[in-house]
Amino acid sequence: MEKILLRNIDTPDSHKISVYQSRGGYGSWEKVVREITPEQLIDEVKASGLRGRGGAGFPTGMKWGFVPKDNPKPKYLVCNADESEPGTFKDRLLIEKDPHAVVEGTLIAAYAIRSHTAFIYIRGELTFGAGILEQAVEEAIAAGYIGKNIFGSGYDLDVIVHRGAGAYICGEETALLSSLEGGRGWPKVKPPFPATNGLFGCPTVVNNVETLAALPWILDHGAAAYASMGTEKSKGTKLFSVSGHINKPGVYELVMGYPLKKFLEEDCGGVPNGRKLKGLIPGGGSMPVLRREEIENVNLDYESVQAAGSFLGSGGVIVMDDSTCMVRAAWNLAHFFAHESCGQCTPCREGCHWMEKIFRGIEQGKGEKGDLDLILNVSGNIMGNTICPFGDAAAMPAAAFIKKYRDEFEAHIKEKKCTVRME
Amino acid sequence: MEWWGDRKPIFRQSNVPVFQVFVFMDPVQIIIDGQEITTTKGTTVIQAAAEVGIDIPHYCYHAKLSIAGNCRMCMVEIEKMPKLQIACNTQVAEGMSVLTQSPKVLAVRKAVMEFLLINHPLDCPICDQAGECWLQDYYMEHDLQDSRFDARKEHERKREIFGPNIVFDGERCIKCTRCVRFLQEVTHTNELAVIHRGDHSTIALFPDAVLDNPLAANVVDICPVGALTDRDFRFKVRVWYLHKTPSICPGCSTGCNISVEEYQNRIARFKPRVNEAVNSHWLCDEGRYCFHDLTGGERLTTPMIRQEGGLVPTTWEKALQAVVTGLRAAAPLAGILSGRNTNEEAFLFAKLMKTLSLDAALEVFYHERALTEVQKILMSPDRSPNFRGAREMGVSSNGDFESLMQKLLAGNFSGAYVVGEDIFGADGNPEDVRRALQKLSFLVVQDIRLTETGKLAHVVLPGTHFGEKEGTFTSRKGRVQKLNAAVVPPESAMQDVEIFMRLLDAAGEKMSYSSPSEIFAALAKEIPGYRGLDYAAIGDLGTTLGGGEATRQ
Numbered sequence: 020m021e022k023i024l025l026r027n028i029d030t031p032d033s034h035k036i037s038v039y040q041s042r043g044g045y046g047s048w049e050k051v052v053r054e055i056t057p058e059q060l061i062d063e064v065k066a067s068g069l070r071g072r073g074g075a076g077f078p079t080g081m082k083w084g085f086v087p088k089d090n091p092k093p094k095y096l097v098c099n100a101d102e103s104e105p106g107t108f109k110d111r112l113l114i115e116k117d118p119h120a121v122v123e124g125t126l127i128a129a130y131a132i133r134s135h136t137a138f139i140y141i142r143g144e145l146t147f148g149a150g151i152l153e154q155a156v157e158e159a160i161a162a163g164y165i166g167k168n169i170f171g172s173g174y175d176l177d178v179i180v181h182r183g184a185g186a187y188i189c190g191e192e193t194a195l196l197s198s199l200e201g202g203r204g205w206p207k208v209k210p211p212f213p214a215t216n217g218l219f220g221c222p223t224v225v226n227n228v229e230t231l232a233a234l235p236w237i238l239d240h241g242a243a244a245y246a247s248m249g250t251e252k253s254k255g256t257k258l259f260s261v262s263g264h265i266n267k268p269g270v271y272e273l274v275m276g277y278p279l280k281k282f283l284e285e286d287c288g289g290v291p292n293g294r295k296l297k298g299l300i301p302g303g304g305s306m307p308v309l310r311r312e313e314i315e316n317v318n319l320d321y322e323s324v325q326a327a328g329s330f331l332g333s334g335g336v337i338v339m340d341d342s343t344c345m346v347r348a349a350w351n352l353a354h355f356f357a358h359e360s361c362g363q364c365t366p367c368r369e370g371c372h373w374m375e376k377i378f379r380g381i382e383q384g385k386g387e388k389g390d391l392d393l394i395l396n397v398s399g400n401i402m403g404n405t406i407c408p409f410g411d412a413a414a415m416p417a418a419a420f421i422k423k424y425r426d427e428f429e430a431h432i433k434e435k436k437c438t439v440r441m442e
Numbered sequence: 443m444e445w446w447g448d449r450k451p452i453f454r455q456s457n458v459p460v461f462q463v464f465v466f467m468d469p470v471q472i473i474i475d476g477q478e479i480t481t482t483k484g485t486t487v488i489q490a491a492a493e494v495g496i497d498i499p500h501y502c503y504h505a506k507l508s509i510a511g512n513c514r515m516c517m518v519e520i521e522k523m524p525k526l527q528i529a530c531n532t533q534v535a536e537g538m539s540v541l542t543q544s545p546k547v548l549a550v551r552k553a554v555m556e557f558l559l560i561n562h563p564l565d566c567p568i569c570d571q572a573g574e575c576w577l578q579d580y581y582m583e584h585d586l587q588d589s590r591f592d593a594r595k596e597h598e599r600k601r602e603i604f605g606p607n608i609v610f611d612g613e614r615c616i617k618c619t620r621c622v623r624f625l626q627e628v629t630h631t632n633e634l635a636v637i638h639r640g641d642h643s644t645i646a647l648f649p650d651a652v653l654d655n656p657l658a659a660n661v662v663d664i665c666p667v668g669a670l671t672d673r674d675f676r677f678k679v680r681v682w683y684l685h686k687t688p689s690i691c692p693g694c695s696t697g698c699n700i701s702v703e704e705y706q707n708r709i710a711r712f713k714p715r716v717n718e719a720v721n722s723h724w725l726c727d728e729g730r731y732c733f734h735d736l737t738g739g740e741r742l743t744t745p746m747i748r749q750e751g752g753l754v755p756t757t758w759e760k761a762l763q764a765v766v767t768g769l770r771a772a773a774p775l776a777g778i779l780s781g782r783n784t785n786e787e788a789f790l791f792a793k794l795m796k797t798l799s800l801d802a803a804l805e806v807f808y809h810e811r812a813l814t815e816v817q818k819i820l821m822s823p824d825r826s827p828n829f830r831g832a833r834e835m836g837v838s839s840n841g842d843f844e845s846l847m848q849k850l851l852a853g854n855f856s857g858a859y860v861v862g863e864d865i866f867g868a869d870g871n872p873e874d875v876r877r878a879l880q881k882l883s884f885l886v887v888q889d890i891r892l893t894e895t896g897k898l899a900h901v902v903l904p905g906t907h908f909g910e911k912e913g914t915f916t917s918r919k920g921r922v923q924k925l926n927a928a929v930v931p932p933e934s935a936m937q938d939v940e941i942f943m944r945l946l947d948a949a950g951e952k953m954s955y956s957s958p959s960e961i962f963a964a965l966a967k968e969i970p971g972y973r974g975l976d977y978a979a980i981g982d983l984g985t986t987l988g989g990g991e992a993t994r995q
Contacts, residue, residue, distance in 0.1 A: 186639070203636065208511035208531050362617065362636070362643030364512045369557035372641040376593035393590055400553035403525045404514055 023236045023245075023256045024229060025272045028116035034151050036158035039119035045164050047238035048123050051130055052170045060131045064234070066242035068254030073099055073190070073227030074303065074332045075408075076253075076321045079128075083224055085214035086132045092221040093136065096129035097199065100141040100152070100228045101183050101190040105304025105355060106335030109258035110228035112270045114141070114148040117232065118155035122178065124231030126164065127238060129176055132224050137178045140195050143185035153180045187359035191407045192225040193217075194361065205363045206407035229258055249275030253320035257334055264340035266291045275320040282319060283338065294340040298423065302332020304352050305412030307419030308345075329419070344439040346431050349420035350378035356413035367410040370401040374417050386432035391421050473539040487540055488516055488529040498542050499551060499580050501558075501666045502618035503530035506723055507627055510619050515554050515580070519544045526550055548584065555585035561596045561641060563613045571668030573681040577616070596641050604634075605653030607673050607727055608662060612644045615669035621645060621661040628724070629816050631655040645669070656817045659727045663714060672711065674731055679705040687928035688715055688982045690915050692736060692782045692908040693729030694822040695829055697917030699983065700725060702733075702909055702928035709733045709909050709929060717983050720921060726820045733909065736782070739891045742904035743934040753892075753902060758936065758944075765859075765886050765901050766798070766948045772857025772884035775802040776850055779837045780862025781826020783938060784913025784925060786961035788828070789969070790942035790953065791861065792836030797949045803839045803855070805846040806832040807863040822918050827908075831916030834969060850878050857884040861938070862905065864893035888941060904935040911937060913958045914980065916987065922975060923984035 027033045027042055039045070051060055065080030086094055098121065102110035113121055121139070129137040139156075141149045156178050159165045167175045186204045188194045193207035196218045217223020233255060237245045245255045253275035259282070262268050266288030273282065279301070283289060290296050296311045301319075307329040309317070317327045324331045339348060357375035362368040374397055377390050398414035405411070421428055430438040468483040474491050481490040488498050489505075501513035509531045517526040521539035526546060541547060558577060566572040598612030622634045622645065633651040636643055647653060653661070662672045684703040691698040691712065698721035701713045712733060714725035745761035746753040756764075769775055777795040779788055788806075795802040810823040832838075839846070847865070849855065851874050858879070865879075866872045872894075879885055879898045887899035896902050910931040916922050931937070936944075939961060946953050955961045962977040971987050979985060 208509060208528075210531070357640055360640040362638070362640045365514050365554050365557045365616070368617065368641050368643060369560050372596070373557075373560055373591060373593070380593070400550070400557070404517065404550055404553070406511060406514075 020256075020272075020274055022272055024113065024120075024232055024258055025117075025270070026236070027120065028112065033116050034118050034155065036119055036155065036162060039117075040162075043239065044119050044235070045123055045159075045162070047235040048126050048164055049170055051127050051238055052172045052174055057131050057133055060127070060238075063242045064131070064237065067237045067245040068242075068249070068252075069230065069233055069237060069245065070253065070321070071227055072229035072233075072257060072334070074104065074305075074330075076331065079226065079230055082214070082226075083128070083131045085212070086222045086224060087215060088133070090215070090222050094132050094134040095218040095221055095223040096125065096132055096134040096137040097192075097195065097218065097223060097225045098125045098128075098137065098139040098228060098231055099190065099192065099195060099225050100139055100145070100148070101195055102145075102228065102333075103142055103187040103190050104333045104335055105352065106260060106262050106300060106337040107303045107333040108260045108262075109270050109334060111145060111148055112258075113228055113232050114145065115151055118148075118151045119159065120232040120235055121152065121228050122155050122159050123164075124226075124234040125178060126159075126176060127234045128224065128226050128231055129178075130174065132222070134224075135175050135177065137176065138199060138218075139178065139180045140189070140199055141180060141182055142190075143183040146182075149180060149182050156180055186361070187355075188361040188407075188409060191409060193407065195225060196223060203361075205361055206409070208406055250318070250320045250322065252322055253331075257319070257331075259319065259334040259336050261287050261336045261338065263336075263338035264290050264294065264296075264343070265338040273319055276318045276323070279314050279317040279319050279324075283336075287338075290338065290340045292340075294342060296338065297341040297343050298339045298345065300329070300335070300337040300339075300416070301327075302330045303335035304337070304355065305416060306330045306332045307415050308339075308348075308423055310423050313423075342439070344382075344437050345420055345424040345427050346378065346382045346437065346439075349417060350375070350382050352416050352420075353378045353413070356409070360409065360413065364406045364410075366401045367405045367413065370397050370410070371413045373397055374413070378417070381428060381431050382437065384431075384435040384437075386428075386435070388432065390432060391425065391428050394418070394421055470534045470536050472534045472537070475540070475542055481534055483534070485534050486530055487518060487520075487527075487532045487534060487538075490534050491529065491540070491542060496542060498529045499584060500530060501576060501616055502620060504620055504623075504664055504723075507620060507623040507664075510623065513554070513558075513616065513618050515551060517547060517550045517554075518542050519547050551580070551584040552587070555580055556587070556590070558616050559585070559589065560591040561613070562616075563595070565614070565668075569611075569614065569668040570671045570676055570681075571614070571665075575668060576666035598644055599646075603673075604647060604670070605658050607659045607731070608653050609671055609673050609676065610645065611669050611671070614667050615645055616667055617643050617645070618666060619645075620664045620666070621670060624661055624664055625653075625655075628660075629655050629657050629819065631816060633658075634661075656726050656728065656814070656821065657724060657819060659730050660714070660724050663723070663725075674734075675711045679710050684710060685928070686713075687926045688924075689909070689926050689928060690827065690923045691725060691729040691732070692827045693726070693732040693825065695781070695824050695827050695918035696721065696729075696820055696822045697827060697915055697919075697921055697923050697984070698725050698729055698820065699923065700729075702926075704909075704928045707929045709737055715982070719983070719986075720917065720923075721820060724820055726817070728821065737890075737907050737909060741890055741932050741935065742892055742896075742902065743932070745904060746899075746902040748900045753897070753899070761901050761903060762941070762944050762948055765903070765945060768884040768900055769798045769857050769859060769886065770949075772882070773799040773801065774855050774857070775799045776846060776855040776858040777802050777804040777837065778843075778846070778858065778860045778863065778865060779804070779806050779832055781806050781808060781824065781829040781832060782908050783828060783832055783862055784911060784958070785828065785831040785835050785916060785922070785965060785972075786913045786958045787861075787911075787938045787942065788832035788835035788837045789961060789965040790939055790946065793951065793953070794942050794946050794949065795859065796836075797946060797951045799857075803841070803846055803849065804837045805839065805841065805843045806837050807865070808843040824918075827917075828915040830918055830920065831914065831922070834916065834971060835965060836969075847875075851875065853878065853881055856882060857886075858882055859886040859888070860895055860899075861888045862890075864889070864895045866894040888938065890935065903941055904932075905938045905941060906931045906935050910935075911939075911958075913939070914962060914977075917984075920987040921984045922972070922980055922987060924980045924982070 198204040500516040519541040699715040699717040887896040
């Protein structure tokens with residue numbers, strides 16, 4: 020398989036502009052600026068079938084198309100480098116090993132929406148990556164890829180690397196914009212949507228690092244080449260961050276539609292120590308867990324994973340073997356979401372902590388009959404009722420753990436202790 | 443009436459403005475709960491529902507603040523939309539069908555109520571908000587279940603002093619951010635913000651900030667729960683014991699519409715009443731607490747007359763006769779009326795003084811001070827709510843209060859009648875005023891307390907204050923508004939109109955009005971600008987001069 024996203028990362032000094040250029044880097048950017056209009060660029064990316072890699076999988080070209088052309092306000096392109104989804108570490112690899120692909124993708128996307136200022140909002144904890152990105156932007160400015168009158172085209176573009184202050188919620192695009200504006204990292208009430216009222220009330224597109232990093236290749240090789248890979252609706256390649264009970268954890272690039280079981284057993288070397296797979300979260304911590312038997316025929320594309328009852332999400336694959344206490348796993352995630360809930364809207368602010376307290380009680384041997392139905396009910400009361408998708412992100416995994424491993428939860432409640440780790 | 447009294451606080455009744463339908467606005471037809479409604483483009487579902495009297499429950503939504511959408515209480519079902527939508531942020535669209543009482547909607551309301559209450563201390567028995575708390579109201583309407591939460595409640599800051607008038611209880615707070623938005627969007631003073639995250643989120647003052655801006659106490663009114671309470675009103679009285687009388691703030695000539703709330707014949711608090719033509723939803727702190735100064739202190743218990751050795755109690759009959767005789771003999775006369783006297787009182791006072799002496803110089807007490815930008819949002823520079831109306835009633839002699847005081851100090855008068863104001867220190871040096879008053883051959887003072895001015899009077903008449911009388915004020919901008927009696931005056935006091943009528947009677951000008959409305963009818967025939975005004979049509983929201991018709995907004 021030809022690597023698209025990871026094509027440069029094994030090259031020594033891959034983060035340097037000279038190395039990137041020697042491998043054809045910024046060729047797409049030059050072609051875009053010199054040869055095609057923003058409309059043609061949007062059409063090309065639409066034709067590629069590229070979908071947002073942040074988790075929602077929204078078609079990228081279509082998202083750009085929502086930006087009104089006649090709006091006199093400045094337009095902003097924001098690269099979402101606030102990677103914080105539990106079990107997800109793919110963007111970090113790109114940022115650290117191939118920062119110029121991220122920068123070039125950011126430039127291309129900015130051009131598509133006629134933006135003259137682009138931001139790369141990077142998670143506060145990624146200090147190393149932020150330094151690399153800042154260096155890359157400096158290099159690109161020095162090379163004339165960023166600045167005034169780029170390639171003599173008359174097009175100006177500035178890129179600003181902005182470090183977040185460390186909140187999971189700032190990965191949600193409107194919370195990110197609030198944070199970037201200097202405010203509290205609170206998601207905005209929608210409508211209006213960022214495409215018309217985003218950063219500082221101006222038309223804004225927020226794209227994930229991986230999405231943007233795919234653009235130079237797509238423009239270089241053509242939309243058809245990208246669209247020839249993958250399934251009918253899930254095109255191209257995607258990065259998967261594999262962690263947990265697996266022999267070869269790491270970041271993998273797969274063509275969309277790759278069989279999950281084959282991936283785990285052949286590419287990732289299977290579950291270590293002769294243990295058996297118990298369950299797996301396919302798309303980062305906010306997606307529903309799948310039982311071993313549920314992944315038999317799952318392929319790694321948006322539709323197949325959804326058909327199995329979960330979501331491809333960020334591609335953060337968290338593998339759990341049969342030594343895993345699912346109550347503790349659920350509690351761990353519930354704790355994360357309770358801690359990260361921004362507190363703005365009622366169901367999420369109160370519900371996430373409530374669920375965490377019940378999970379903790381069960382794991383601590385204080386569970387009561389009715390607790391499981393209560394969590395299911397509380398998660399149902401959060402689902403769909405919040406300002407941003409965080410509520411769903413917290414409610415879905417909580418409900419899935421109980422529904423799929425209910426016997427284990429009930430045993431905890433009955434025995435008043437953990438019944439897995441005791442074996 | 444529910445067991446805790448008026449179900450809806452005054453500010454909530456009119457929380458949603460009644461939108462006027464202008465011809466140039468695009469009409470939109472929608473259906474709410476089966477009812478066909480014509481509204482206008484740009485209207486939100488919560489507003490459209492309010493227009494036809496459907497109250498969609500909400501906490502964070504406030505007609506005068508930006509949309510926060512955080513409480514999630516106003517969620518409604520909209521046909522063809524997969525998820526429930528918040529009514530406060532959903533604009534109407536042609537043909538939209540909205541359900542506000544569907545099983546899904548009721549279930550979400552119940553869920554939101556449960557969420558809001560899990561960390562709430564449930565300390566209603568010691569909470570001032572009890573009785574006008576939206577959590578209580580909505581619990582009764584939409585929740586009514588025992589708590590399913592048996593974990594440890596999160597604790598928060600209690601009894602934190604936010605400012606001279608405001609105290610905060612973090613555990614009662616539902617984080618609706620109304621207070622934060624008010625301070626950002628109305629006063630632009632930005633004292634408060636939300637800090638921390640998740641269920642540790644709480645409202646806090648910025649470092650070194652104090653919530654003491656001139657409109658600060660409005661946050662107490664807009665707080666739907668007991669998180670922000672009024673230090674002045676705190677623990678004074680249960681709100682369901684209050685009797686609420688619509689009236690006009692006597693603090694200045696803006697004429698903010700208020701509810702005077704009384705318990706055991708004492709004014710317990712002022713609350714703003716919504717009037718978009720005057721004060722919108724707000725009331726300034728100075729006005730809000732001015733009733734303490736205007737009603738407090740030791741009341742006069744009897745008319746008094748000066749004899750050898752000082753003021754001694756006398757009967758009303760003797761006192762009034764002495765006033766007529768004394769003033770008639772003391773021309774040239776000065777008459778000073780308080781700006782807190784009503785139009786009806788001013789009308790009679792002018793007549794009385796002209797009857798006693800055609801040349802009587804009359805003015806309304808007036809004093810201006812400079813205002814800050816925040817004060818200017820509501821406050822007028824004076825403290826004379828009816829100076830305009832009283833002058834228009836004839837209490838004006840082609841000059842102003844200052845020039846009248848100058849003449850008084852210069853010894854141009856030998857008699858004076860001062861109503862409702864202590865003119866000591868009003869202008870210039872108090873000792874100058876004292877000397878000028880001492881030189882008068884006859885001084886009448888009518889007030890509720892024995893003021894410094896009163897101590898020099900030859901006759902002292904116990905009158906009534908703004909909260910004890912009915913009548914009208916005319917605001918600085920010319921809006922005639924109605925004052926209503928909220929408390930009963932002490933037995934020893936007499937209504938100011940009654941005093942003036944009896945004096946007119948004694949002076950030979952019999953006036954037999956039996957009520958302020960009759961006096962108003964008389965002045966509406968006589969006073970230019972007031973012609974054709976109808977007392978009954980003034981209503982609770984007032985009417986503009988010249989129009990004659992009450993403008994409802």
